[in-house]
Amino acid sequence: MSVTPQLPPIGKIEQRGVVDLLAKERRIDERKLTDYRELKIETGLVQKANGSAMVHLGKTKVMTGIKVELGQPFPDTPNQGVLTVNAELVPFASPTFEPGPPSETAIELARVVDRGIRESKTIALDALCVAPGKKVVIVFVDVYVLDHDGNLIDASAISALAALLTSKMKRYEMEGEEVRTSDELVPLPVQNEPVAVTTAKIDGHMILDPCLEEELVMSSRLTVTTGRDGNICAMQKGSLGTFTDQEIRQAVKTAIEKGKEIRETIRGATAGR
C-alpha cells in the first residue's frame, strides 16, 4: 500500500523564506529560477565495476556503478540483452532514510531512471545477444544515493548516463557450445544520451533543480527526460498537487533546452574515458 508520507518538518519561517523570495524571482541560494546547482561528475572511481560515476549536484551526491554479467534472456525477447536499473537510498544519505526493502520513493526513482534509459534506446540491447534464447549480456545499473539535498531524479539520471558512457565490458562470443570471453575490453553499445530535467512547482512558480528545502515546500514536480534528438522519452509527475496544461507545456520546453546544456556537461566529463 502506498501511504501519505510524513514529511520532515520544515519551519514556518524557512517555508516563508523560500516562498517570499520566489515572489521576487529569487531563490534561497541566490540561483535564478532555471539555474542548476554546480554539477560535478567524476568517473572511474570504482575499478571493480565495469563503469562508475559520482555526481555532485550542489550538496546532493549520487553514485552509479555498472556491472555487466552473462545471463539468460527474457523468454519474450530471446535476441536481446537485459537492462536492470535499481536504486538504493543509502541510510546515511538522509535522516529520513531507513534500511530495509526498497521504499516506494526508491522504486519510483529507479523506474523513472530506467524509463529514460530504456525508452530512448540508450543501450543497443540487440547488440548484447550472445546466443539467441540462451545467453545474453545483462547490464546492471545500480544507483546509489549517498547524500540527499534534493533533486535525486536528475542527479541519478546524470550519474547513470555518465557511468554507462564510460563503462567497458569483455567481449563475449560463442565458440561451438561454449561462450568465450576475451580479455580485450570494449565500450558498452551506448547510442543515446537521455537527460532528465525536473521542474518543481512552488506557490505557482516553476523552478529547476530544487534543493531539499525547496522540495519540502513544493506542491508538485514534473520530470521530463529527453534524448539527443530533443524528443521526449519519459515523463513523471510526482508529489501531491497539480499542474495546468500551460505549466506542463512550459516545463517540457524548458526541459528540452536545459537537457542540451546538461548533455554537453556530461559529454565533457566522459569524453575519452
Next chain:
Amino acid sequence: MNKPEIKLIGENGLRTDGRRLDELRPIKMEVGVLDKADGSAYIEHGKNRIIAAVYGPREAHPKHIALADRAVIKCRYHMAPFSVEERKSPAPSRRELELSKVIRESLETSVMSEAYPRTSIDIFIEILQSDGGSRCAGITAASLALADAGIPLKEIVAGCAVCKIDGKIALDPSDIEDKQGDADLPIAYMSKSGLITLLQMDGSLTEDEFNQGLDIGIAACKKINEIQIEALKRKYISVKEQAEERHESQEAAA
C-alpha cells in the same frame, strides 16, 4: 522489442478495433457495487474490468502513520493473477508499487483530507482484466468509489491515456496499441479546475506530438467525467427510490 509488424492503423485510417484516432473505447460505470466497502465502483473501459473500493475515514493502522492535521490516504493498485495473458504472480510487482504511489498522489489532491485528521482513507483498486490504460481507468473508478463513500472531494478525477501508433497520436490505447505503440501517455485530470493530477510518459514523442496528445487526452478526460457524473446520479436516484419505498411501506404498516 521484437515487434511482429502488425499495422495498427489500416488503409481506411481506422485502428485494429475499428476506432478513429480520436475515439474512446466503450465505457460503462456502476457505482456502489460492493456491500461491505464504504464506497465502491466498477468500470469497464474497453476490455478493462476494474473494481475500486474505499474504506474510511477509519482509524489509521498502524497508528504511527496518522497525521495530526489531516487524513492519510492509502492506496493499492493490484492486478489479479488472471487479469493478463500469462498468469501474474499475486505478489505486488515494482510496477504495481509505483502505480499505487502515482495513483494515490493523483487522487489525494482531490480529497479534502483536512476534514478527517488522524484517520485513514483506504483506496483499493483491483484489476480483474487488464487492457491498455488500466491505471487511468483505475483512477476513474477509484474517484467514483471515494464519492460513493461520501468523502468530501474538491472534484471527481477522470483518467485516460494517449498513445502514438504508426507515427500518429491516438486516443485511449488498447492492449495491442499499448504494447506495440511508440509511446504511452497516461493522464488524469480534474475538469472543472482544469488541473492535471497524473502525468506519465514513455516512448518517444516530439514536443508538438506531446502537446497534441495532451490536448486530446484532456478532452477525453472531460468526456469520461460526464460519464462519471451520470453513474453517480444513477446511484443517488436508486438510493432515493429505496428510501421512498421504505417510507411508503412504513406508512402502510402504520
